[in-house]
Amino acid sequence: MYQQVAWMVSIVLIALLAIAFFYVVRQSSREGNGAAVAAATGRWRGRLLWGVTLLCIPVVAYTLTELPYARGAIANLGTVEVQAKGYQWYWEISQTELPVGKPIEFQVTSADVNHGFAIYDTDMKIVTQTQAMPGVTNVLRHTFEKPGTYKILCLEYCGVAHHSMMTELHVVAQ
């Protein structure tokens, strides 16, 4: 979902920027009143700074309300704990058949170098990820909403067979 939002917002804003450049460049070969243009530039500078500020404050505040980081222990029973460990170049996962609709806690680490633990859905879109770092356990919580075969891909470059570091999770209805 966020992929589409990011793409659409980027394209629209870049297009607006391109339009501004085209417009100004088309007007560039005429001779205008330097002082008037400088004053107008100052007004546009103010508009842009205020506009961006007013746009960004709610966006930043809103997006900070749903952070992926696990905080504190999960109290509710029924959480499935899964240990995931990256090696050059394979994954060792304590349990690969997981229930749909239940919170899963992935405790992700690495035996050697940095890896990236990314979960891809059945359409090969990333649903969530964390880093797999040696000496560190990153706690990733996720609840699968649909059954199916999910894939784990390594998203941190880890050496010559990095791209073949893939495995599967089977999410089943119970």
Add this chain to the structure above:
Amino acid sequence: MNMQKEMPAVGAVKVYAAISGVVILLMMLFGLVMRMTQGQMLPIEPELFYQLMTAHGIGMVAIAGLGGSAVMWHFLGKYVNLRAGFAWANLAFFLAGVVLVLGGIFLGGFAAAWTFLYPLPANGMGQWGKHAAAAYMGGVLLVGVGMLLFYLESARAIMQKYGSFARALGWHFLRSGQDAPPATVIASTVVTIINIIAILIGAVILTMMLVNLYVPEIAIHPLLAKNLIFLFGHVFINSTIYMAVIAVYEILPKYTGRPWNVYKPFVWAWSATCLMVLTVYPHHLLMDYAQPLWMHIMGQIISYTSSLPVLALTLTATLGSIYRSNIKWDLTSALLVLSIFGWSAGVIPAVIDGTIAVNQVMHNTLWVPGHFHLYLLLGCVTMILGFTNWIANKEKAVGFSGLEKAMLWTFACSAFAYALMFLLSGQASVPRRWAVHLPEWLVYSQIASLFAAGVVISAMTIIVRAMGGIIRPARQA
């Protein structure tokens, strides 16, 4: 002006510009080869792919640094007394470092990516040994030492002229409204401060990792290492644009007849940037869940605030300076205006990816090279090409030939489309730094290869023609 002092510095800037052109072209070819390999249009093995990837990354970072410092040296030298020996010393360290880096990669097989993330350099799994890793990291350290000498000299020269960094940053102007330092001096001072800090931090982590290579008992905490590497890496690469943009501040007024004035928000923005650039790097570690929460939140907030002020001011000032200015268009002025578009466009997907919720599904996908190819290829490199062309034309506005117009448009459209293909791939969850792509992803790389070829052909034409202009007078002399 003392001619004897000036001439060698001009010579150094020309040599910097020439080397930058050649290396940029070579690295672009590596990029084309990588995209074609990912599109299965070239039979390159993963071993070589990851070596090319490592070389492309470090090569582009280093040459953006060298090209940017050529711009800074050239224009800062008009306001303060820089000693040419330091430019040559930087170059000597640079070349020695490059030899070591290339040897480590192509003779030693080193391929841990340019970010040399600990402890991958020590874990080549037989593809490279510790001497290859040491050659690479030692080479990067040498390049850093050269740059450090360069910035220490600019710091000394700025202090000599302005008395303090505060005055060179224009803080007195905020109070009195008098004696604003030139934009070039403000930008150079910011880069000098942040890069001295960044390079020292880079030198610390590189030295620690070199020791660890040979004495593995002296281990480093991987999360600390990652923090240090990205603090160094982010500040350094960010600074390349802040140096290169000086070309826009200095050269564009020659085409528009409108001076690049320093006003109070400009001073504020650059001073704010000085602090924020040093603290924004945690946005590279948003997916390291073990990192303290406050650093994640700071990473997102500063991502939004750090890039916007200087950019918003440079963007509006650039557009305002060309609007109805009867500007003289030639390749130089067109490249410089294009570069501000590329920089501004690149910041948009970058800031979006600095949002934690987005980063969770975009981190380490091709979205990342998407945004940085916008502001490095279409921004920083384009500024350096504009500067190189300016030097090649002996710092004069010249005509705009049909061939130049064709090459400019080819370059602009190809580079833009090339970066968009990365963004589109990232949106489709295609990972970055994968030598072999899944069948459903091939089409993105194949289309991107076409645009990469357009970039290489147009950039080659622009660079080769500029080289001619740079080398010719040297032969006559």
